[in-house]
Amino acid sequence: MNLNFPKIEKKWRTVWEKEGIYKTKDKVKGKKNFYHLVMFPYPSGDLHIGHWYNFAPADIFARFKRMNGFNVMSPMGFDAFGLPAENAAIKKGTHPRIWTFRNIKTMTKQLKNMGAVYDWSREVITAEPSYYKWTQWIFMKLFNAGLAYRKKASANWCPKCHTVLANEQVVDGRCERCETEVIQREIEQWLFKITDYAERLLKDLENLDWPEKTKIMQKNWIGKSEGSIIKFKVKSLKLKVDEIEVFTTRLDTIYGCAYVVVAPEHQIISNLKSKILNLKEVEKYIKKTKGKLERDRLMEDKQKTGVELKGIKAINPFNKTEIPVFVADYVLGGYGTGAVMAVPAHDERDFEFAKKYKLPIKQSIESKLPITNYQLPIIEDGILIDSAKYTGMKSDDARKAMAEWLEQNKLGHRQTNYKLRDWLISRQRYWGSPIPLVFCEHCAKKIKNLKTSEFKNFTKGELLNPGWFAVSEKDLPVKLPDVKKYLPTEEGKSPLAHSEKFIKTKCPKCGGFARRETDTMDTFVCSSWYYLRYADPKNSKHFADSEKLKKWLPVDMYIGGAEHTVLHLLYSRFFTKALFDMKLLNFSEPFSILRHQGMILGPDGQKMSKSKGNVIDPDDLVKKFGVDSVRIYLAFMGPYDQGGLWQLNGIVGVRRFLQKIWTIKFKLRTENKELAILLNKTIKKVGEDIKEFKFNTAVSSLMILLGETEKSKEISKNNFETLLKLLAPFAPYLSEEVWRNVLKNKKSIHLERWPKYNPKTIIAEKFDLIIQVNGKFRDKISVSMGIEKDTAQKLALKSEKIKNFINNQSIKKTIFVPGKLINIVI
RNA sequence: GCCCGGGUGGCGGAAUUGGCAGACGCGCAGGACUCAAAAUCCUGUAAUCGUAAGAUUGUGUGGGUUCAACUCCCACCUCGGGCACCA
Numbered sequence: 001m002n003l004n005f006p007k008i009e010k011k012w013r014t015v016w017e018k019e020g021i022y023k024t025k026d027k028v029k030g031k032k033n034f035y036h037l038v039m040f041p042y043p044s045g046d047l048h049i050g051h052w053y054n055f056a057p058a059d060i061f062a063r064f065k066r067m068n069g070f071n072v073m074s075p076m077g078f079d080a081f082g083l084p085a086e087n088a089a090i091k092k093g094t095h096p097r098i099w100t101f102r103n104i105k106t107m108t109k110q111l112k113n114m115g116a117v118y119d120w121s122r123e124v125i126t127a128e129p130s131y132y133k134w135t136q137w138i139f140m141k142l143f144n145a146g147l148a149y150r151k152k153a154s155a156n157w158c159p160k161c162h163t164v165l166a167n168e169q170v171v172d173g174r175c176e177r178c179e180t181e182v183i184q185r186e187i188e189q190w191l192f193k194i195t196d197y198a199e200r201l202l203k204d205l206e207n208l209d210w211p212e213k214t215k216i217m218q219k220n221w222i223g224k225s226e227g228s229i230i231k232f233k234v235k236s237l238k239l240k241v242d243e244i245e246v247f248t249t250r251l252d253t254i255y256g257c258a259y260v261v262v263a264p265e266h267q268i269i270s271n272l273k274s275k276i277l278n279l280k281e282v283e284k285y286i287k288k289t290k291g292k293l294e295r296d297r298l299m300e301d302k303q304k305t306g307v308e309l310k311g312i313k314a315i316n317p318f319n320k321t322e323i324p325v326f327v328a329d330y331v332l333g334g335y336g337t338g339a340v341m342a343v344p345a346h347d348e349r350d351f352e353f354a355k356k357y358k359l360p361i362k363q364s365i366e367s368k369l370p371i372t373n374y375q376l377p378i379i380e381d382g383i384l385i386d387s388a389k390y391t392g393m394k395s396d397d398a399r400k401a402m403a404e405w406l407e408q409n410k411l412g413h414r415q416t417n418y419k420l421r422d423w424l425i426s427r428q429r430y431w432g433s434p435i436p437l438v439f440c441e442h443c444a445k446k447i448k449n450l451k452t453s454e455f456k457n458f459t460k461g462e463l464l465n466p467g468w469f470a471v472s473e474k475d476l477p478v479k480l481p482d483v484k485k486y487l488p489t490e491e492g493k494s495p496l497a498h499s500e501k502f503i504k505t506k507c508p509k510c511g512g513f514a515r516r517e518t519d520t521m522d523t524f525v526c527s528s529w530y531y532l533r534y535a536d537p538k539n540s541k542h543f544a545d546s547e548k549l550k551k552w553l554p555v556d557m558y559i560g561g562a563e564h565t566v567l568h569l570l571y572s573r574f575f576t577k578a579l580f581d582m583k584l585l586n587f588s589e590p591f592s593i594l595r596h597q598g599m600i601l602g603p604d605g606q607k608m609s610k611s612k613g614n615v616i617d618p619d620d621l622v623k624k625f626g627v628d629s630v631r632i633y634l635a636f637m638g639p640y641d642q643g644g645l646w647q648l649n650g651i652v653g654v655r656r657f658l659q660k661i662w663t664i665k666f667k668l669r670t671e672n673k674e675l676a677i678l679l680n681k682t683i684k685k686v687g688e689d690i691k692e693f694k695f696n697t698a699v700s701s702l703m704i705l706l707g708e709t710e711k712s713k714e715i716s717k718n719n720f721e722t723l724l725k726l727l728a729p730f731a732p733y734l735s736e737e738v739w740r741n742v743l744k745n746k747k748s749i750h751l752e753r754w755p756k757y758n759p760k761t762i763i764a765e766k767f768d769l770i771i772q773v774n775g776k777f778r779d780k781i782s783v784s785m786g787i788e789k790d791t792a793q794k795l796a797l798k799s800e801k802i803k804n805f806i807n808n809q810s811i812k813k814t815i816f817v818p819g820k821l822i823n824i825v826i
Numbered sequence: 827g828c829c830c831g832g833g834u835g836g837c838g839g840a841a842u843u844g845g846c847a848g849a850c851g852c853g854c855a856g857g858a859c860u861c862a863a864a865a866u867c868c869u870g871u872a873a874u875c876g877u878a879a880g881a882u883u884g885u886g887u888g889g890g891u892u893c894a895a896c897u898c899c900c901a902c903c904u905c906g907g908g909c910a911c912c913a
Contacts, residue, residue, distance in 0.1 A: 331913080418912090774893075824893090
């Protein structure tokens, strides 16, 4: 009899829904809550095999937890706002709202088919006003706490998407979404002060159960470096004294400092304009570098360029030497002080520059081979030479001593810098949550001339951004108007800027005329807190009830792709910490345990995408093999975090496996001892494997158990039920069909407890002792468990095979590993 | 360039963390059932030599440590991911 998968799938889906077995209560007596979360998808249109690869094994884990007595919440929702959705909608000529909600409908249907334990009553859709009201509310909190600020500065601009992008969204100098080359553009924008949290974001990584790789990536992205600021006095011909501050991590090499380099955008150039003798040349250079894209600065020809500021000298505070000052674009304006001290002998970049412009190279760290001019620099720490009173010191000690000297003489101080930049969150696009801010010209003037005593009447954010106010709580949400003109514009303004009706409003402070911010929020803002909303998705008074938050959060198990490491995963950590500081949360890390799934590539080895035509549709597979087969095949394919090329090679094997489970039920008979032992071992193995996300080997041990069951041609009802329970997380439909329809159980198998194994049964009385001669496997004999070395050796030497190999030679020694092997060395 | 992670049969992949390499599945070959095919079942399946028993080689390459190495150490090749003038 063949299995009719579509029929049983439909049947049980309806029954489960009716019985509500996947509805999550906030509290169940005697059960610990477990918050199991997969990263929610954006409504791209169709579910593809990559979604399934992410969600299906994750669901196996959730089901396993349920069966182990946890009150599991496994919610699902949609990351519905944002560029990708909007771009796709525009391409199709559809309004983003229509396009998005249509896709959500089809995807929900597909997701429901997957047989997962999602509690759909908790669904969250970020583009719904009931959700983004709270995105805006949190924005308001961040703003008032002084964590949001407006700034006109050079930003990454995607000419195709007509919007600015965060640093994290620029990949290889291109827009993360449409792969257009990003240019720099001066534009007013909103940023979150994520840099205020750099140290905590770094330090708290330590205690997270996250993949090491992910932690390292975040660590590198935050990019902490400890060093010193040194003040170089600047001398011009007219003897007026100014200063250049440089940042260095290699203070110990200061005696090798040959010159100072400033970035093209550095203040000192305009400050000392009148004293620069070659001003024309300098300005020409600066103009040239400004035109270059940041990426080109690097890629162009790898050649460093720069111009000396003639007539200007800097004085090294340590040895009072006068050294030249250069402007060069290999120094970044946005990092440190925008100026560096150049030590060609001990820094690769300075070395290259010095080589090109024939500048002196002075060694100050000892090396085995003398650095003759224009060989390689010595960049490692070492012993100082030619460094006055610091000569002979180790780099480490010298840095300390020198920093102290700087501080005592007020010539500098220790300093820690981070690579992390503030998070740019405004987008000049339609399909996003409006930023709930208004600007009042009148109040702006007032705030700018405020007396200190009046500061207390304003929030930190209002003082930081004169004239800007958050929309008051009662007026939230600021609804995204249903405008006809939603296409992005080239002038760098949001489409909302054309809607007078939207813009005009009242100032919440003075009641006078004010205008709304027209930019929308980066979609990553919406997804930085969605995991909180699942705890209480329908709440209209608060983003989530604090008691419910306490019950569920932080997320116990978070599963998703590694591509979000420096985006979503970093932003969410920032949000959690900021809300924690405002006492709105009682935890400061959102995701206790994190696991990644690998990426499934198309059969051609390329990333799956509609344009490449290599997308695999799970619906086709489901039709052909059934949901359970697809679930198990995805689990069985290989290690979960590895991914790989999509190929269908093994799925028939899985289908056969399920068919056999279906037929074996006709063999129910009596107990079989050996099978019982294997069953106990399998309970242990499958459980351990699921815990470690080793779904592939868990499936394989189920297959072994089935094979042995078939061979023995008999299985007791009890043991068969146990086998079904082990299978239940993997194959929810078939296991239920057999459980209820064949074995006539009344309650769902998915409400059963995970079987316990008897540790005593799996301890064997005998084992195969491996006999090696000179480390090579030669024979094995069955011996009793507690066998001692002497007995083992005697038995081993009795073996004919072993006798042949030893061939009467004398035995030098034997190595005995209890319970495993004996190795005879001749 | 720097930082991670890989490289095991025809294919996807196992290997209790130093102890029988190739579990499990696919594929392939032979056989059974069948008029035939599909499905199903049984047997075999790393390579080389051998009719066979068996022997030798074998986990990217070269070296090393060890009674014993896919596993540890050194050097290199190669693929994937991340960062990229951060001083």
